[in-house]
Amino acid sequence: MHRATLVGLLAAAATTVTGAPSCSGVHAAAPGTVKCPLVFDGRVKATAALTDFDSASTSPFNPDYVKGNNLKWSQIIKFPQTSNARFDNNSTKAIEVTISDASIFQSQQGFRRAGLQFQGDTNNGSPGTTGVKTIHFSIKLDPQRPLNLSHEYLNVWHESADYSANQFNFEAGTIIGQSGLPKNTWKVLNRQNQQIWSTPIVKDDWQNFAITLDFNKNTLQVYYSQGTDPLKSVTSAVSNDNSGEGQYQIGILKKPTGTSDVVNSGYQESNLNEGLIYGSLFVEDSANGCISL
Ligand SMILES: *[C@@H]1O[C@H](CO)[C@@H](O)[C@H](O)[C@H]1NC(C)=O
Numbered sequence: 001m002h003r004a005t006l007v008g009l010l011a012a013a014a015t016t017v018t019g020a021p022s023c024s025g026v027h028a029a030a031p032g033t034v035k036c037p038l039v040f041d042g043r044v045k046a047t048a049a050l051t052d053f054d055s056a057s058t059s060p061f062n063p064d065y066v067k068g069n070n071l072k073w074s075q076i077i078k079f080p081q082t083s084n085a086r087f088d089n090n091s092t093k094a095i096e097v098t099i100s101d102a103s104i105f106q107s108q109q110g111f112r113r114a115g116l117q118f119q120g121d122t123n124n125g126s127p128g129t130t131g132v133k134t135i136h137f138s139i140k141l142d143p144q145r146p147l148n149l150s151h152e153y154l155n156v157w158h159e160s161a162d163y164s165a166n167q168f169n170f171e172a173g174t175i176i177g178q179s180g181l182p183k184n185t186w187k188v189l190n191r192q193n194q195q196i197w198s199t200p201i202v203k204d205d206w207q208n209f210a211i212t213l214d215f216n217k218n219t220l221q222v223y224y225s226q227g228t229d230p231l232k233s234v235t236s237a238v239s240n241d242n243s244g245e246g247q248y249q250i251g252i253l254k255k256p257t258g259t260s261d262v263v264n265s266g267y268q269e270s271n272l273n274e275g276l277i278y279g280s281l282f283v284e285d286s287a288n289g290c291i292s293l
């Protein structure tokens with residue numbers, strides 16, 4: 001299910017400039033090129049307005065899910081000042097997904113969450129759940145809205161149509177029940193919540209990820225790079241149960257601490273102000289081994 005994330009109360013951002021993560025001097029490289037057919041394109045036009053995310057006719061994402069009951073996406077998303085992620089260019093821009101005390105979805109009092117779903121990625125019969133598909137996402141921290149890595153954060157995942165499992169989980173922070181894993185890493189977990197790869201969380205630079213799901217062979221494979229570097233394979237195609245259809249989700253789901261019922265109870269700080277910057281969001285068709293690096 002959905003994991004959540006936490007606050008990162010102001011840590012008074014040691015070195016920040018205005019809510020905008022600084023661009024550590026690596027922005028001039030040529031953007032990466034998408035080589036394979038696009039299935040879903042979540043790259044945001046440079047001309048987009050925040051209110052575009054509130055309407056299905058103008059958002060690349062579902063305007064109705066998954067978010068605080070009384071919030072609109074235009075209140076959740078921000079446009080950070082930052083360099084382009086690897087597969088963005090001058091006609092697209094990064095977005096930041098934020099959570100606050102109001103980020104309570106339905107009656108899930110334990111979680112604070114805001115999760116984007118691609119337009120067209122239906123829970124049943126989605127083109128994202130057949131053949132071989134690769135989800136791409138680039139991530140950057142916002143020093144003004146830090147995560148609290150004492151909590152478990154679920155950031156990118158694919159949830160089965162019956163909501164009983166996630167085929168994969170891309171997480172950060174303290175994984176509940178797995179205290180042996182360091183908290184300051186990005187982690188890819190399989191359907192059984194076993195870590196198959198991790199990398200340290202970097203400050204002030206983009207980290208680029210791609211996960212290929214082979215729905216025929218039931219495998220997943222992880223690709224990674226930092227900054228403007230091309231992606232490289234960092235795992236083999238490992239066995240994974242990709243069955244059960246469902247949807248991708250991208251954003252922040254912060255789990256509470258101190259409970260065995262993370263959906264409904266547990267501890268979350270008040271006055272939450274956390275965010276995570278995303279760019280280069282898309283799903284491509286990786287049939288015949290196609291992958292954009
Ligand atoms: C981070 O989370 C832990 C566990 O809930 C909490 O004790 C701590 O106060 C939090 N820190 C901040 C800065 O919110």
Ligand SMILES: *[C@@H]1O[C@H](CO)[C@@H](O)[C@H](O)[C@H]1NC(C)=O
Pocket residue numbers: 043088089090091092
């Ligand atoms: C920028 O990216 C978009 C896809 O989001 C693509 O259609 C366009 O051709 C790219 N522009 C350049 C100059 O590469």
Ligand SMILES: *[C@@H]1O[C@H](CO)[C@@H](O)[C@H](O)[C@H]1NC(C)=O
Pocket residue numbers: 090
């Ligand atoms: C993108 O914008 C930057 C800064 O505005 C500019 O230096 C660069 O030439 C532009 N790149 C392209 C491909 O238009």
